[in-house]
Amino acid sequence: MVKAKTTLTFYGGVNEVGGNKILLKDRNAKILFDFGVSFALKAKFYSSPFLSPKSEESLLEFGMLPKINGIYRFERGSETEIDAVFLTHAHMDHAAYISFLRREIPVFCGKTTKIVLEAFSKIHPKGLEFNFEGINFHSFRTGDKIAVDNVEVEPVHVDHSIPGAYGFLIHTSSGTIVYTGDFRMHGSKPEMTQEFVEKAVEAEPVAIICEGTNMTGATVSSEREVMKKVNRVIKDVNGLTLADFARTDIDRFNTFYKAACKTEKCLAISMRQAYLLNELRRDKKLKVPSLRDETLRIFQKKKKYAYKWEREIFDAFSYKVLDSKTLSRKQCNVILVTSFYDLEELVEIKPAPGSCYILSASEPFNEEMEIDHQKLRNWLKHYGLPQYHIHVSGHIMPLQIKKILRKIGAKAVFPVHTEHVDLFVRFMNDLPSKMIGVEKGKAYRILG
Ligand SMILES: [Zn+2]
Ligand SMILES: [Zn+2]
Known part of the structure; x- marks a missing residue:
């Protein structure tokens, strides 16, 4: 052989x-x-x-x-x-x-x-x-x-x-x-x-x-279409906008960032996203905005312990860090990038009437995700938040x-x-x- x-x-x-x-x-x-x-x-x-x-x-x-x-x-x-x-x-x-x-x-x-x-x-x-x-x-x-x-x-x-x-x-x-x-x-x-x-x-x-x-x-759509739809929704939201998308999806981040600039709202990202974006600025081709950009804010979840990298972000950008309480007071001006694991923050934020949730990731495709998604629906129902699904694969x-x-x-x-x-x-x-x-x-x- x-x-x-x-x-x-x-x-x-x-x-x-x-x-x-x-x-x-x-x-x-x-x-x-x-x-x-x-x-x-x-x-x-x-x-x-x-x-x-x-x-x-x-x-x-x-x-x-x-x-x-x-x-x-x-x-x-x-x-x-x-x-x-x-x-x-x-x-x-x-x-x-x-x-x-x-x-x-x-x-x-x-x-x-x-x-x-x-x-x-x-x-x-x-x-x-x-x-x-x-x-x-x-x-x-x-x-x-x-x-x-x-x-x-x-x-x-x-x-x-x-x-x-x-x-x-x-x-x-x-x-x-x-x-x-x-x-x-x-x-x-x-x-x-x-x-x-x-x-x-x-x-x-x-x-x-x-x-x-x-x-x-399969679907027929594009990132450009996502951008148009996101703009259309965000401009009419008169409460808090919650946006759920993958942290590493920089195209989607840019889509929401541009929508925030256009509607004169600010985009509040998590500490982890802030760290990642800051690192990705080393790749000049990506054209990631600086964390100093006035549209960006950093949202800090309530927690007992901060890691060293979190403290570094906090110290460098403390003037733009928002916690749930501060965010709650100016919610109609904010698009908060969030995830299933951040839902507990809503208890303190207390979304105002007219707030919306934009799911900008894939819909659940297995049993475990479906169970979590049902919990998400319960949270949204509790706070009166309609869910828009705007996504492209x-x-x-x-x-x-x-x-x-x-x-x-x-x-x-x-x-x-x-x-x-x-x-x-x-x-x-x-x-x-x-x-x-x-x-x-x-x-x-x-x-x-
Ligand atoms: Zn992949
Ligand atoms: Zn893959």
């Missing part, structure tokens, strides 16, 4: 949204692409906080961590077998489990991803599943080509709901393999995704690993994927990051490319 020169093994992101962990072997090179937490698999066995994994053994037992020799720092003895890890972006379903990897393994990621992960490391308490201390980060930009043994990895920026997201062109001895990571065409910078697609077409790849999050429940839509796959014309397509692999395969089956319904843990030979 001829030994396969190049193989791909998918240890996560298979029939699930996120948890991507892809192992590429090519001659002597062994490279991991993404190493994220699988939230869906975790929810199958655990319910935090009282039933949580207590050790790495539990994570190995249920396949949340793949059984690959010599990659974990909790294992002793053998030498590391992995040459490098490449991260597409800083979402936890792609990056969190680098926590477990041996620190001598280099982790390559975009400059912005490095900033975000290092900021997270500072503002989130360390735990079994989250510890980035001592990680050997190496950052890249579009245009770089990183050689690992005989493989060359070419990162190209894509648009996604977090800044600094990349797709990869992986040049192997069997030809180029394209990995999309998470991407979309309807965000604020579609030209980045366009550039990635053009480069992928030029590379004439043998295979493409493509995300397919939105195979059910961070992921590309099915017809756009099909167009792109047709254009790229890779020999084989591996759908990942979707609960609907079979649907994906059937929908794409009239394309000339071979659709592969990926199975977890199986090594696929890549034929050049």
Whole structure:
């Protein structure tokens, strides 16, 4: 039997949204692409906080961590077998489990991803599943080509709901393999995704690993449309505006920031968001406003203990820190960025009649989220707050994927990051490319 020169093994992101962990072997090179937490698999066995994994053994037992020799720092003895890890972006379903990897393994990621992960490391308490201390980060930009043994990895920026997201062109001895990571065409910078697609077409790849999050429940919208709708709602709110969106979604932050400027209200962000934004200012391309900007305020939740990083923000910007009491007095001038875990603050804020809640994130898509969402609805009902849902997905839509796959014309397509692999395969089956319904843990030979 001829030994396969190049193989791909998918240890996560298979029939699930996120948890991507892809192992590429090519001659002597062994490279991991993404190493994220699988939230869906975790929810199958655990319910935090009282039933949580207590050790790495539990994570190995249920396949949340793949059984690959010599990659974990909790294992002793053998030498590391992995040459490098490449991260597409800083979402936890792609990056969190680098926590477990041996620190001598280099982790390559975009400059912005490095900033975000290092900021997270500072503002989130360390735990079994989250510890980035001592990680050997190496950052890249579009245009770089990183050689690992005989493989060359070419990162190209894509648009996604977090800044600094990349797709990869992986040049192997069997030809180029394209990995999309998470991407979309309807965000604020579609030209980045366009550039990635053009480069992928030029590379004439043998295979493409493509995300397919939105195979059910696809929509037609854009970040621009979100902005218009947010403006329309906010200008008519005569009480407090509460806005719930992902802290790392800087496009969405900008949308609310612009709406605040336009309506002459101020945007009150959390301490954590303030810290993250301040760090992201190091990436000049992102054009994140300074915390000194007069539209921005920092909201301080009631708590007994402040961490060092919180005290630093407080000391530097004390003149713009609001607590619930102060905010309560000037609520019609405020858009408060909030989350499910901040609802307790409403007791002191006492939203005035005419206040509104804008959910600017995805609707609940599993049982646990549905339970929390019901609690949110109870809070909103109690305080008389109507809920507007204004959102657009961070992921590309099915017809756009099909167009792109047709254009790229890779020999084989591996759908990942979707609960609907079979649907994906059937929908794409009239394309000339071979659709592969990926199975977890199986090594696929890549034929050049
Ligand atoms: Zn993802
Ligand atoms: Zn993502």
